[in-house]
Amino acid sequence: MEQPVQTETWKAASLEELIRILHRLFSEEKVSVEEVQELMESYESNPEEWLQYAKFDQYRYTRNLVDSGNGKFNLMILCWGEGHGSSIHDHTDSHCFMKILQGNLKETLFEWPEKKGNGEMTKKSERVLRENQCAYINDSIGLHRVENISHTESAVSLHLYSPPFDSCNTFDQRTGHKHKVKMTFYSQFGERTPCVSTRYHAPH
């Protein structure tokens, strides 16, 4: 007989504490999505704690690995300059949590295209996420595009993916055609890690 998972309310007072609690949560057999989302949202963004990971690139948004979660999850910080946005993408059967640390990000949800899809993809909804808000998505919910629509402010977001993945599909909004891409890190654990080989970063 199954016992329901005991969900508790966690509060992370610092980024370090957030990571510690995440490690503890993910060491369990079962992890509750609500628990993780609440925990991520409870952390009040303090730039002093994450500035070392927030490396911006002039041309596009960057992915900066913060913690590799003992293989259970990847925690990373994404830095979005003015006008930077992602492609429409899926999440390779993983859970994706996205918390705003600074600025605002617009999230547009899309339906999965039809199998033989050859038309414009259908927008489901859109919203602007504010500082400290945490959104959640997985493949059964749909696909999304994330963008910093501000022309004056940059944005920083904290992402947790479980299990970790390094490739996903990007989608052409006009046709629904998908294309597999490999994702790379701009920096890892605070150190800049340029890629040597020809990389293809997610279109937008």
Next chain:
Amino acid sequence: LPAGLAQWFPALEVLDVSGTGLAELGAELLALPRLHTLLAKNNRLGAPGSLPKGLGRAPLGRSLRVLNLSGNRFAELPPALLALRGLRSLSLGGNRLHGIPPDIQELRSLEFLYLGGNFITSIPPELANLPSLSYLVLCDNKIQSIPPQLAQLHSLRSLSLHNNLLTYLPREILNLVHLEELSLRGNPLVVRFVRDLTYNPPSLQELAGRTIKTRNVPYAPSDLPENLVRYLSLASNCPNPKCGGVYFDSCVRQIKFVDFCGKYRIPLMHYLCSPECSSPCSSASQSSTSQSESDSEDEASVAARRMQKVLLG
């Protein structure tokens, strides 16, 4: 800003007066000889006189490299800016610009130009005369077409055109082989083969001009009235490699699709000198009346692949 600024802080290199409600940047800034970065976002700048007079001749005019005026109220690019010959980065995002002055080409050192979030309707070809431009942001405007001259921006690495009114791109865009980022979402790009059916036959003047150019009829400026000499200099070459012809005002517009990275199809506009011509993008079966949408393996597709990592969506 206090009048004695330059005397008290002569070594000042970075000044951030964003979000302070300033309605003008005054002459007190002009004497700062080491100031290379000036951030004045989200203020009330935009009226004539927002920037100090004599900027070009002042120490500030020589030292300034980065200027951020985003989130203000500029309805036109302030002419005083054009004197900043050493400026590398300029942002006027989120203002009220309706156009870009051709004189923008005077900002010879410009590498980074952010003009997103304005009301710009067209791009002057002179923008292409900025030799170091590597990052150009024109998203969230009202732009209907891109001048083919932009393909001369050989240093361009990133071009942001999303959320505009573009229906096609000029085929010359394929020449930007260093382009790594291209955003086109939120444009009403045509998705079907389109052929301009209204072909205005060339005028007698044009036919004469074409003959002179294609037959290499020699002429000297003294042989012809000045306006005709100028007219002859405006001949454009037909892109059809088998044609070798020229055209002046009368041409056939044809949209063909080109594959990017084998995944995305972009509509590119070709100008041909006659309905009998076919563009370099056509397949081996050269019929230009072919309504086929198939993308064939040809020089254009190869060029498109060389544009690495084009990002669309």
